Amino acid sequence: MNFLRKKLDTLKPHFTEGGKLAKLRSVFEGFESFIFVPNKVTHKGSHVRDANDMKRTMIVVVVALIPALLFGAYNTGLQHFRATGIEAGILQNFWFGFLKILPLIVVSYVVGLGIEFTAAQIRGHEINEGFLVTGLLIPLIMPVDVPLWMLALATAFAVIIGVEIFGGPGMNILNPALTARAFLFFSYPGWMTGDEVWIAGLKGGQQVIDGFSGATPMALSAAWETDRLPSFLEMFIGTIPGSVGETSTIAILIGAFILVATGIGSWKVIVSVFAGALGMGLLLNLIAVNPYMELPVYYHFVMGGFAFGAVFMATDPVSGAQTERGKWIYGLLIGIFSIIFRVLNPAYPEGVMLAILLMNVFAPLIDHYVIQSNIKRRLKRNRVALNNR
Amino acid sequence: MSKREREPLFSTKNVKLLTEPLGRNNPITVQVLGICSALAITVKLKPALVMAVSVVFVIAISSVVIAALRKQIPERIRIIVQLVVIASLVILVDQVLKAYAFDVSKQLSVFVGLIITNCIIMGRLEGFAMANRPWKAFLDGLGNGAGYGLILVIVAFFRELLGSGTLMDYPVMEKLGAYSIGYEDNGMMILPPMALIVVGLIIWVHRSRDKSLVEKH
Numbered sequence: 001m002n003f004l005r006k007k008l009d010t011l012k013p014h015f016t017e018g019g020k021l022a023k024l025r026s027v028f029e030g031f032e033s034f035i036f037v038p039n040k041v042t043h044k045g046s047h048v049r050d051a052n053d054m055k056r057t058m059i060v061v062v063v064a065l066i067p068a069l070l071f072g073a074y075n076t077g078l079q080h081f082r083a084t085g086i087e088a089g090i091l092q093n094f095w096f097g098f099l100k101i102l103p104l105i106v107v108s109y110v111v112g113l114g115i116e117f118t119a120a121q122i123r124g125h126e127i128n129e130g131f132l133v134t135g136l137l138i139p140l141i142m143p144v145d146v147p148l149w150m151l152a153l154a155t156a157f158a159v160i161i162g163v164e165i166f167g168g169p170g171m172n173i174l175n176p177a178l179t180a181r182a183f184l185f186f187s188y189p190g191w192m193t194g195d196e197v198w199i200a201g202l203k204g205g206q207q208v209i210d211g212f213s214g215a216t217p218m219a220l221s222a223a224w225e226t227d228r229l230p231s232f233l234e235m236f237i238g239t240i241p242g243s244v245g246e247t248s249t250i251a252i253l254i255g256a257f258i259l260v261a262t263g264i265g266s267w268k269v270i271v272s273v274f275a276g277a278l279g280m281g282l283l284l285n286l287i288a289v290n291p292y293m294e295l296p297v298y299y300h301f302v303m304g305g306f307a308f309g310a311v312f313m314a315t316d317p318v319s320g321a322q323t324e325r326g327k328w329i330y331g332l333l334i335g336i337f338s339i340i341f342r343v344l345n346p347a348y349p350e351g352v353m354l355a356i357l358l359m360n361v362f363a364p365l366i367d368h369y370v371i372q373s374n375i376k377r378r379l380k381r382n383r384v385a386l387n388n389r
Numbered sequence: 390m391s392k393r394e395r396e397p398l399f400s401t402k403n404v405k406l407l408t409e410p411l412g413r414n415n416p417i418t419v420q421v422l423g424i425c426s427a428l429a430i431t432v433k434l435k436p437a438l439v440m441a442v443s444v445v446f447v448i449a450i451s452s453v454v455i456a457a458l459r460k461q462i463p464e465r466i467r468i469i470v471q472l473v474v475i476a477s478l479v480i481l482v483d484q485v486l487k488a489y490a491f492d493v494s495k496q497l498s499v500f501v502g503l504i505i506t507n508c509i510i511m512g513r514l515e516g517f518a519m520a521n522r523p524w525k526a527f528l529d530g531l532g533n534g535a536g537y538g539l540i541l542v543i544v545a546f547f548r549e550l551l552g553s554g555t556l557m558d559y560p561v562m563e564k565l566g567a568y569s570i571g572y573e574d575n576g577m578m579i580l581p582p583m584a585l586i587v588v589g590l591i592i593w594v595h596r597s598r599d600k601s602l603v604e605k606h
Contacts, residue, residue, distance in 0.1 A: 147571060161586060165593075187577040 008032055026120050030127035058132045060262050064255035065136050065312065068245040071238055073097035075248065076144050079241050080200040085209035097144075100200050101244055104139035107148050111155040112138070119164045130169030130176075130318070131159070137177035137312060140245030141305065141353075142184070143197040145204070150188055154180040174360045175319045178353055185353070193349070195219060198241035216241045218304040218342070222349040224291040235302040246308040249301065256311040265315035268324065269331040273310035274301065276335020284343055292343050300339060309338070309352035319360040323370040330366055334359045398524065406528040410536035413599055416509045417540040418592045423509045426500055427541055428584040434557050436496045437545030439486065441538025443501065445531065447478045448510045452530030455514050456523040471514045472505065479504045509537055544587050552578030 014021045015028040033055070077093030077100075088096070112131045120127045138155055162179035163172040185192045195214040196202040202214055217240055220228050230240050238248025246252075259265030281297030288294045300306055314320060314334050321330035334355050341351025348354060396403070416422045431437045451474045455462070462470050483501045486494035494501065504510070513533050518526040549555055554562030554574045562568065577583050596602045 149571070150573075165589075183577065186580060187575045188573055189576060190573070 005036065008036075024121060026124070026126050027117060030117075030120075054129050055132075057264055058129045060258065060264050061133045061312075062136055064258040064265075065133075065140065065245070067251035067254040068140060068248060068308065069101070069136070070094075071248040071251040072140060072244040072246075073101050075238055075240075076100050076200055076244065078239060079198070079214075083199050083202060083208045083212055083214060084206060085212075096200070100144050101139060103148055104142060104144075104146070104151060104244070105136065107151050108138040108155050109135040111152045112159050115156060115159045115164070116169070119168065123168070125168055128169035130163075134158070134176045138180050141177060141181050141243050141308070143192060144200045144244050145197055145202070146184065146191050150184060150191060151180075154184045154187075157183045170318055172318055173364075174357055175313055175316050178313055178357050178360075181353055182357060198243070214241050216304070216349075217299075218242075218349040221292050221295060221303065221342075222346050226291045226295050229299070232299065232302065235299070243305060243308075246305040249307045252307045252311050259311065259315065265311065266317075266320075266327055268327040269315045269320060270310055272328045272331025273314050273335040273338075276332035277301065277306065277339050278335070279332075280336045280339040284339065300342070304342075304350050305352045306338060309356055310334070313352075313356050314359075319363065321363040321366050321370075323367050323374075326363070326366045326370040329370070330359055330363055333362070403525060403528055406525060407532040407535075410529075410532040411539060412536075413602065415536045415540065415595070416512075416533050417537055417588065418595050419602060420509075420512075421592075422512060423507050423537055424585075424588065426503065426507060427537075427544060427588060428581050430497055430500050431541055431545040431548050431584050432552065432579055433496070433555075434542065434545045434549045436493055437541045438538075439490065439493045440497060440500065441534075441541050443482045443486070444504055444507065444510070444537055445534030447475060447482060447504055448513060448534040449527055449530040451475050451478055451510065452513060452518040452526040453523045455518040456521055456526035459519050459521075462519075467519065468511075468515075471511065475510055475514075476505050509533055540588070540591060543591060544584055547587055548578045548584060551575050552583070 011028070012032075015024060021028075074090065074094045074097055076097030077088065077095065078097075080096060081088040081093060109131075112135045116131050117127060119125070135155075138151070138158070142151060158176045158180035162174050162176045163169055166172050181192075191197055191203070195216075198216050199214045202208065208214075215223075215228075217229050217235060220226065229235075234240060235247075236249045238251065240247050256265065256270060260267045260270070277300055278297055281300050284293045285295075285297060310331075314331060321327050334352075337355035337358060338352045341348050341354055345351070410416060413419065417424065417427055426440065430440050451471070454474050455471055458470070479502065482504070483494070486497070486501060513530055517529045521529070546556070549557075550561060552575055554560060554567070562572065562574070575583075
């Protein structure tokens with residue numbers, strides 16, 4: 001550590017004003033504060049000191065994502081070998097999936113960080129940690145076989161159009177990871193939907209065993225073939241085809257526990273998303289005019305990206321609602337819309353992505369009305385107090 | 390009448406009328422007018438070109454007509470008079486397209502008729518032709534029509550090339566062999582939101598090249 005500190009100290013003069021590399025100052029600061037706690041202190045005004053700075057917050061989210069990532073790697077291998085009829089052990093499954101997912105993660109980070117660093121230099125901003133999480137979220141919500149150039153394009157789109165245009169990380173309206181996914185979903189539907197894309201190798205034309213179908217639970221339900229769905233337990237554990245990180249509800253719940261226990265993800269959002277889905281699901285169960293509507297509501301929680309979206313996407317503090325009451329409304333509406341999109345709109349089998357993006361757009365409006373109603377209530381209370389005097 | 394000094398036909402002032410709308414006073418990227426048709430008909434290059442030519446024709450001729458009549462038009466009904474002139478020209482364009490370019494006319498469908506409501510045309514008639522002599526109004530109309538058409542063609546170029554892999558229905562991407570190395574057409578380019586984003590990107594480029602367009606805070 002001492003060696004690193006010395007090295008950084010000798011380099012520092014080059015990056016301060018007047019130095020040769022002054023233009024790259026924020027890159028240097030980014031790396032320095034990544035390795036060491038910043039030694040800057042605030043000079044005036046009152047301030048709260050908290051060990052939980054931006055970088056720790058982001059790292060906790062990354063840690064919370066790791067169970068889903070590890071299970072995703074295992075499941076990728078499992079699905080592939082199951083489809084091709086090859087016997088494989090746990091480690092072999094995991095290794096296959098790991099090699100499949102690694103390039104996705106590398107591409108996502110290289111492209112995203114590359115653009116963020118460049119943008120920060122051009123604008124003279126500090127480098128923000130936001131992409132640490134986004135860079136890992138993007139591969140986790142993609143089909144494993146997505147071509148790397150498409151992933152790079154989607155990441156670039158999400159970072160430039162989704163984030164930088166609005167003024168950089170922290171100013172974005174939409175969740176960047178979901179923006180990347182939505183971009184691919186509408187741009188290259190052939191790689192984002194259908195029965196072949198969710199299992200590694202199938203789109204490339206690999207031979208599958210007889211009678212095998214790669215249909216995800218979402219696709220089966222949308223086709224009203226709910227009797228062919230895997231068992232609830234199987235979907236809960238996550239040994240089903242789907243996007244890399246979304247299949248295992250257990251792994252996601254572990255992540256949710258980490259987020260809630262550290263206070264980084266809002267439990268209100270998570271609970272209200274599930275509550276909204278529960279309400280809407282029960283309502284549809286009452287109507288029940290087709291097999292999808294008759295599907296027991298708890299199946300929705302373990303199918304597709306619902307749990308992943310509720311835990312890791314809806315809780316994004318930047319694009320979600322900020323006020324405490326707003327979080328309940330925001331979460332409830334995400335849950336309700338997810339189920340509506342899923343069940344009532346066969347064109348979009350996975351409704352969670354669109355529901356969260358839609359509510360991202362409405363989050364500032366929700367906050368506005370919550371604050372306004374708060375102001376009104378307090379004014380009224382004061383008036384009553386004055387009148388009674 | 391005293392003898393006024395005659396301005397040459399292409400004085401610097403007049404040339405500016407023609408060139409300003411192409412660049413720093415572009416109706417779409419600077420004034421942000423006429424956006425809806427820019428979104429609707431730029432999926433392919435050919436309809437966009439036809440639309441551009443039609444608008445240039447309508448705006449130039451109607452500018453001349455209104456400028457020539459400007460002293461006779463009663464103040465109170467000037468908007469109606471302007472609309473009558475524009476509408477007759479649009480009907481003319483529509484009929485010509487139906488006769489000589491039926492397939493394009495079908496692609497453009499209602500948007501030919503909607504040239505009437507194109508705010509760029511109304512804006513130029515109200516803002517310029519009503520107060521200037523016909524020749525100047527003609528140049529101004531020509532410039533603004535061309536400025537509109539220019540952006541239309543740029544947007545359509547990218548949307549057709551990236552969305553369908555063709556240009557004027559010629560399969561560019563296929564001839565380049567892009568599909569054989571794994572390239573695929575971007576389906577989102579064909580959807581209207583992407584037109585908005587492309588226009589936005591053009592505005593971004595335009596403003597970063599010409600800093601005088603950026604508002605001071």
